[in-house]
Amino acid sequence: MDTTVPATEVPRVLPRDEWVKTLPQSIVAACVLLLDAEDRMLLLRYAEGQPGAGLWGLPGGMLDHGEDPLGAACRELHEETGIVLDREPRFIGYDHRADVKGTGPVIDFFFHGGRLAPEQTVRRSGEHDQDGLFALSDLESTPLMPPLPALAALHTAALTGTVVCLREGLPR
16 A cells, blocks of 8 residues: 655755756866977967967867866877877876857866877867977976966976866966
8 A cells, every 4th residue: 555645845855867958067178298318398379369369378279078187188290290109198187268259157167188299299289389308497488378377287297296276277
């Protein structure tokens, strides 16, 4: 015999597909930090007409639909530099930015791709008009994306085998 009593005031629960639509949406990107034998970072400058034109940054970009951050980091590195890594890059940090140019939140994943071979050449995509190897001390007056404190923290994480958590480009 059923002894349950029907509830008269049950809060309405959304079906899962409707509930998912109410969750916050974020853009996700992935970048690769590569170092040379002197611990200088490979940076690319965004070309005229690109978002961030004139700014220097790590190779990387937004994930494609269904892509994971590691796969996106390797794909973007190859698309933007022609470089194919000989081993899987190591996760070194993330940055959460609450709002980027009015598009909403962005989460950036950062990976250390290892050392560049001395003879390594960069084959830039049309997104970039310059590339270079930079020591942290060379970047104080360079227009950057991400900002210098983030690059310094990521550089340290790459060298020490640690992971850094960033918020708005600043270590936490």
